[in-house]
Amino acid sequence: xxPYLRLLSLALLGSGLAPLITVxxxxxxxGTISVRFLITIAVIAVLVLAxxxxxxxxxxxxxxxxxxxxxxxxxxxxxxxxxxxxxxxxGSAALSLFLELAMIRWQSTVFPFFAFYKNFSLLSCFAxxxxxxxxxxxxxxxxxxxxxxxxxxxxxxxxxxxxxxxxQIASLSYLPFSEQLNMGxxxxxxxxxxxxxxxxxxxxxLLTALAFIPVGQLCGALMERADKLPAYxxxxxxxxxxxxxxxxxxxxxxxxxxxxxxxFAATLLFYVPTRSSLLxxxxxxxxxxxxxxxxxxxxxxxxxxxxxLLEVGHNERGGLMLIRAAGHYYxxxxxxxxxxxxxxxxxxxxxxxxxxxxxxxxKTVAVVGAGTGNDVAAALRRGSxxxxxxxxxxxxxxxxxxxxxxxxxxxxxxxxxxxxxxSFLRNxxxxxxxxxxxxxxxHTLLSHASSVRLDSFVYTVQGLREARARLxxxxxxxxxxxxxxxxxxxxLYLMMQQAFDGRAPVCVTAGYDGAVIFLEGKDKDLALPSAxxxxxxxxxxxxxxxxxxxxxxxxxxxxxxxxxxxxxxxFSYLGMFVLILLLSMFLVGNFIDEGxxxxxxxxxxxxxxxxxxxxxGITELGxxxxxxxxxIGIVIAGVMVMAFLANCVVQWLKVERPEIPYVLLLASxxxxxxxARSGGFASTWMGRTATTxxxxxxxxxxxxxxxxxxxxxGRISTIMAVNLLGAMFGGLLEYNSMYxxxxxxxxLAGAIYLLALLWEFAGQKFDTASALEQQSAESMIV
Numbered sequence: 001x002x003p004y005l006r007l008l009s010l011a012l013l014g015s016g017l018a019p020l021i022t023v024x025x026x027x028x029x030x031g032t033i034s035v036r037f038l039i040t041i042a043v044i045a046v047l048v049l050a051x052x053x054x055x056x057x058x059x060x061x062x063x064x065x066x067x068x069x070x071x072x073x074x075x076x077x078x079x080x081x082x083x084x085x086x087x088x089x090x091g092s093a094a095l096s097l098f099l100e101l102a103m104i105r106w107q108s109t110v111f112p113f114f115a116f117y118k119n120f121s122l123l124s125c126f127a128x129x130x131x132x133x134x135x136x137x138x139x140x141x142x143x144x145x146x147x148x149x150x151x152x153x154x155x156x157x158x159x160x161x162x163x164x165x166x167x168q169i170a171s172l173s174y175l176p177f178s179e180q181l182n183m184g185x186x187x188x189x190x191x192x193x194x195x196x197x198x199x200x201x202x203x204x205x206l207l208t209a210l211a212f213i214p215v216g217q218l219c220g221a222l223m224e225r226a227d228k229l230p231a232y233x234x235x236x237x238x239x240x241x242x243x244x245x246x247x248x249x250x251x252x253x254x255x256x257x258x259x260x261x262x263x264f265a266a267t268l269l270f271y272v273p274t275r276s277s278l279l280x281x282x283x284x285x286x287x288x289x290x291x292x293x294x295x296x297x298x299x300x301x302x303x304x305x306x307x308x309l310l311e312v313g314h315n316e317r318g319g320l321m322l323i324r325a326a327g328h329y330y331x332x333x334x335x336x337x338x339x340x341x342x343x344x345x346x347x348x349x350x351x352x353x354x355x356x357x358x359x360x361x362x363k364t365v366a367v368v369g370a371g372t373g374n375d376v377a378a379a380l381r382r383g384s385x386x387x388x389x390x391x392x393x394x395x396x397x398x399x400x401x402x403x404x405x406x407x408x409x410x411x412x413x414x415x416x417x418x419x420x421x422x423s424f425l426r427n428x429x430x431x432x433x434x435x436x437x438x439x440x441x442x443h444t445l446l447s448h449a450s451s452v453r454l455d456s457f458v459y460t461v462q463g464l465r466e467a468r469a470r471l472x473x474x475x476x477x478x479x480x481x482x483x484x485x486x487x488x489x490x491x492l493y494l495m496m497q498q499a500f501d502g503r504a505p506v507c508v509t510a511g512y513d514g515a516v517i518f519l520e521g522k523d524k525d526l527a528l529p530s531a532x533x534x535x536x537x538x539x540x541x542x543x544x545x546x547x548x549x550x551x552x553x554x555x556x557x558x559x560x561x562x563x564x565x566x567x568x569x570x571f572s573y574l575g576m577f578v579l580i581l582l583l584s585m586f587l588v589g590n591f592i593d594e595g596x597x598x599x600x601x602x603x604x605x606x607x608x609x610x611x612x613x614x615x616x617g618i619t620e621l622g623x624x625x626x627x628x629x630x631x632i633g634i635v636i637a638g639v640m641v642m643a644f645l646a647n648c649v650v651q652w653l654k655v656e657r658p659e660i661p662y663v664l665l666l667a668s669x670x671x672x673x674x675x676a677r678s679g680g681f682a683s684t685w686m687g688r689t690a691t692t693x694x695x696x697x698x699x700x701x702x703x704x705x706x707x708x709x710x711x712x713x714g715r716i717s718t719i720m721a722v723n724l725l726g727a728m729f730g731g732l733l734e735y736n737s738m739y740x741x742x743x744x745x746x747x748l749a750g751a752i753y754l755l756a757l758l759w760e761f762a763g764q765k766f767d768t769a770s771a772l773e774q775q776s777a778e779s780m781i782v
Contacts, residue, residue: 014203016048025196093238109309128209132216134721149211151288162296220717247633305395306629335405352378362433372400423626464499487565491552493545605756607726646703665701673746
């Protein structure tokens with residue numbers, strides 16, 4: 001308890017200083033520091049320090065009562081009737097995973113950098129759960145801490161995001177990751193824009209981990225009351241239930257208030273059933289929910305789609321709809337149906353209608369990334385007879401139906417399709433006179449375990465080739481994108497060139513949102529009528545992006561990092577790697593005096609390897625079946641099912657040796673790498689089935705290895721802890737795909753599993769030698 005209370009005081013100190021450091025960094029970058037400002041900051045810092053000292057002394061004064069709560073919690077868990085233990089194991093695992101996914105989703109809706117780097121949120125949850133499992137047989141940290149700590153984090157993050165001015169938190173809009181570009185977020189250029197970022201991340205990491213430690217202890221303590229393999233199987237089933245529940249609430253576009261009502265209700269079920277325990281829990285849960293429900297931006301309607309938070313407002317002029325995602329501008333609706341002498345509106349209308357004006361009317365059109373309907377409306381205005389509008393986010397499509405003044409989605413010529421653009425173009429049997437890529441850019445990641453964005457596989461050479469295959473003879477492809485850098489434009493130029501058999505696209509700078517339009521014909525070169533371009537006020541920029549002096553690397557299905565102009569190693573991510581590593585070591589050092597047993601390290605490697613093959617499986621299965629939220633949810637649930645089936649096989653067949661499962665695991669990884677390197681299977685139902693088998697076999701054999709070793713080793717709670725910490729390490733290693741590509745993860749996971757196998761044999765010899773030494777010592781004593 002004492003180390004935990006020390007960390008609570010440290011978290012309070014950091015929570016008070018984080019806003020001050022952020023303000024200082026923002027003002028230093030803008031050069032608006034004054035003596036009066038520094039004095040004010042110093043006075044507030046002293047007050048925060050005094051408050052922390054008072055808080056620490058109060059915690060010490062209340063330590064006897066907290067110790068009593070801890071003992072009551074332990075007695076309550078031990079007094080569970082045996083017939084309810086299995087249900088409790090299932091429920092605690094469901095709670096832990098549901099709460100983990102809810103926190104990952106919520107954090108990404110507050111600060112934009114979490115929307116791009118959800119891996120950080122996942123690893124902070126893993127750190128807390130892992131420590132909790134590790135300490136399951138020690139004095140329990142009362143579960144009563146979890147809800148207050150979550151309320152504390154809600155208040156801190158929402159207070160900083162909405163209680164401080166844009167100028168005060170401007171420094172949080174710059175990320176210390178220079179290798180990858182971000183829509184709406186720039187890369188840090190000044191020294192003062194980097195250290196504070198890691199300070200804020202460290203505080204959030206600490207608060208999240210401290211909130212999850214009691215949950216991990218709860219799961220581990222309950223699992224210790226059952227046989228290891230059945231307990232692990234129930235843990236997997238509970239985790240599966242947590243995954244299904246979070247995706248169920250996402251399907252109904254529910255806000256975080258609903259997520260945490262369910263999470264807090266489940267948490268309170270495991271409280272000690274006394275008034276002194278339940279009453280504070282109910283009060284803090286109510287406070288946390290009030291903080292979540294507080295109308296932080298009443299001028300904006302907030303919609304939680306299955307993918308992201310959408311904030312809907314209206315322009316000051318014209319009252320037309322404006323959408324923000326991840327806190328930044330995302331889409332804007334235009335009414336371009338009537339001729340208007342407003343020259344800016346004429347320029348915008350010309351931008352949307354440019355391909356039709358240059359190359360004539362197109363009867364059948366597919367709009368990729370249709371959004372709220374601006375590109376669809378342009379196709380209708382230019383006389384298209386059939387328009388397939390593909391949009392992955394159903395909430396954005398609904399907003400377009402309800403809020404677009406031209407009502408393009410109500411036109412009988414339009415067929416709206418909610419689907420992943422890549423999956424639709426790959427599997428449809430329709431062909432088109434023109435395929436239009438709107439200003440399609442994602443503000444969210446593919447999954448919580450991956451650094452790939454939702455639209456990454458749309459912008460690859462293979463994706464563009466599949467789109468080209470859906471063009472009719474003489475068809476046209478139009479791809480628009482807001483150019484963040486000239487190198488990104490060069491990258492798109494090269495990708496279009498490769499997708500069209502070496503024929504270079506023509507490029508037009510439109511002057512709207514920094515957009516450049518890349519145009520390419522299916523089977524012939526295009527020419528740009530210069531007179532028409534001058535009439536519209538556009539510029540031929542083909543020579544700019546054809547310049548070989550601009551260096552860029554194309555995106556492929558193996559390396560789908562479209563927002564990285566060059567394929568360089570992400571050294572700036574090492575800062576986050578080191579931060580997470582140091583924080584994890586700091587947390588472990590505060591609680592754990594002794595290291596894990598030598599033989600337990602094989603479970604560490606198993607966790608790291610499984611995290612890598614899970615990420616690889618989610619990414620490739622999403623590419624195969626579509627990156628929609630339903631597919632990703634099914635894939636993540638499938639991972640749990642494969643691990644559960646592996647656990648069942650070990651129990652049914654009474655597998656006692658891990659050597660054969662290890663060989664099958666390594667063989668499946670090697671075969672998967674060879675097939676992926678050869679181009680994978682065809683996009684048929686048989687090919688997709690074969691891909692599914694290829695990607696799930698390593699997960700199954702890894703589960704068999706884990707369950708086999710689990711039946712032969714020590715306490716399940718310690719093993720689960722080491723495995724979770726290994727998964728954290730695997731999550732950090734996943735960033736290597738940003739340079740080496742995803743095929744490399746096969747080899748990296750294989751090397752880690754091979755290391756686990758070698759460590760297993762070394763651990764057996766070490767344990768045998770230790771046993772002989774102990775016997776020898778005992779005989780000498782006798």
